[in-house]
Amino acid sequence: MGKRKGSGRATITDVAEHAQVGAITVSRMLRDPTKVSDKLRTRIEQSINALNYIPDPKARALASGQADIIGVLIPSLSNIVFADTLRAIHDGVKGTPYQVLIGNTRYDTQEEDRLISLFLGHRPAALIVAGIDQSEKSIQLLSDAGIPIVQIYEIGEDPIDISIGLSHIEASQAMIEHLLEQDFRKIGYLAARMDPRMERRLETYRSKLKPLDLYDPTRVILTDKSSSVNCGRALMRQLLENAPDTDAVVCANDDIALGALFECQSQGISVPDQMGLIGFNDFEMMSAAYPSLTSVRTNRYKIGELAVDSIFQRLKGEAPTQKKIDIGFELIQRDSTTRG
Amino acid sequence: MGKRKGSGRATITDVAEHAQVGAITVSRMLRDPTKVSDKLRTRIEQSINALNYIPDPKARALASGQADIIGVLIPSLSNIVFADTLRAIHDGVKGTPYQVLIGNTRYDTQEEDRLISLFLGHRPAALIVAGIDQSEKSIQLLSDAGIPIVQIYEIGEDPIDISIGLSHIEASQAMIEHLLEQDFRKIGYLAARMDPRMERRLETYRSKLKPLDLYDPTRVILTDKSSSVNCGRALMRQLLENAPDTDAVVCANDDIALGALFECQSQGISVPDQMGLIGFNDFEMMSAAYPSLTSVRTNRYKIGELAVDSIFQRLKGEAPTQKKIDIGFELIQRDSTTRG
């Protein structure tokens, strides 16, 4: 009996023996077929098929020191915002040797810390993390990792490495300004469990309305529950109890906006005549709703795309084009806030 | 200069030297702290902190032969159905040494084949794949892999290994029967780009209605575009042109049902009085809509949960409780199909 068990599957050595060549030749052929003569190439190919050989990426990664993993840490797996970015990242690495490893931080900083440490253990080629609110300890770890680190969704003052996103403060300002332009004055705010970006948007709402003497805390309805359409209905219902004269509502996201619309419909409140509604993210359904719902479009797919681009650029040794990439946003005005 | 570069980061050997112990002792402590004396344990812990040591999972996997990866192949990353299952899988492996590696097959069998082969290269601890319609070649590879293979979402005749899901034929039958019970007779069907499960549901719709002489192909509106709420609106609009006397619609999924509702609202068609609507999956928004929308609840989270459970059970060497697990479904009747 051998000393170690092994995986039981064909290894590169098995293929080499079968094809009567050196292991390194098989290795070379796998990575760049042009570096091997035609004769040996066909012989090796036959052996690979005969033995059903599949290369082991972790052995390759260990030997070469070249990690083939790109780590992605996001706060939720069932939120379309993150799913769209993930899709872009997956699309971006397709055809490359890289694999995407996803971590779900569940909006929990401790879990984020744990996962950052765990992921760095993989010696990934790069790491993509959501937001700019990592703990000091994690920021230290990430800074020292010596790999491209991309913070996405929000651009902050001082990125760890690369930062791709938008200013949620500016976006929130644009939302409030739009409502004011449309002559809404009694503007409420609905939000479910918040992440740091949502909090900055809410804070901006407050600081925009206060100087105009339009801020009324009874119009702000918050909950710790996670966001959902039903949650949006409940928040809207409560707002209508608290402050029935509210004439427009800023929703922390599109799910809540849709719920608010349904609640208005069920109470016979006309949107936008009696109630203006604006969401955030511009999910696909917003344009299909009746009446169609105004929202702020954030290009989540592009964020993922640019993240992968920046990583590959950096990995090629090129100097980073930009450390901060502001992808901006677009307020898509629709019926739910269009008056007159 | 050394011959190989190394990762530049602290290794287990560095920690061992720093703590003045053998590398194996550090290794043991990491895996089971009780196997090391208190004195050495604290010394090693200090060294780990001092050097900022993070273990390398791929080296561990290579040496132990124990893969720490569970592969998951799904057809879409931005569909809540799959996102919910992914979340369950992530939740299930939390606190275990396993990592989840996700592959996006994009509803493409060739891409699925490629990914199955690629993923098996990782020598994963187990593999979870969506559906039961893999290619022959892939089924062969999976059968020979010698690891737990879980097919999810649908239960078929002859699972490769473990199969967790529901009968989409039975679910479709229940939908049609429900509409018939509610006295709908001119029943249409709306569907966007289909996967095999959707196709089986559509086929069942046909085979249920034909013998009753209620099948009318002009009421079936299909498109190759990917599913969306806007797509649901467009399909509904076309159905109303093709066959204005249609009195109910089976929607291939909830997005399309929501779009159909919005289209009815915009045309002043009353739901359910003039048009019954039923969706599939029972996304959260269905209960929040106004009127609330009937749908078939599929427990996507539970599918992921059971998949992980089965894998761990199998990995522990226990005989599988069941090879086929039917999680069933539940038709949730709401206002959109409730008449009288």
Place this chain on the structure above:
DNA sequence: CTGTTAGCGCTTTCAA
């Protein structure tokens, strides 16, 4: 173009 040797970071085996 091809092969030999050593070693990636960790764990198994065997021994003390």
Place this chain on the structure above:
DNA sequence: TTGAAAGCGCTAACAG
């Protein structure tokens, strides 16, 4: 309870 040696599957380095 601890350690030394060997090896997991692959590739970098240095030959030839």
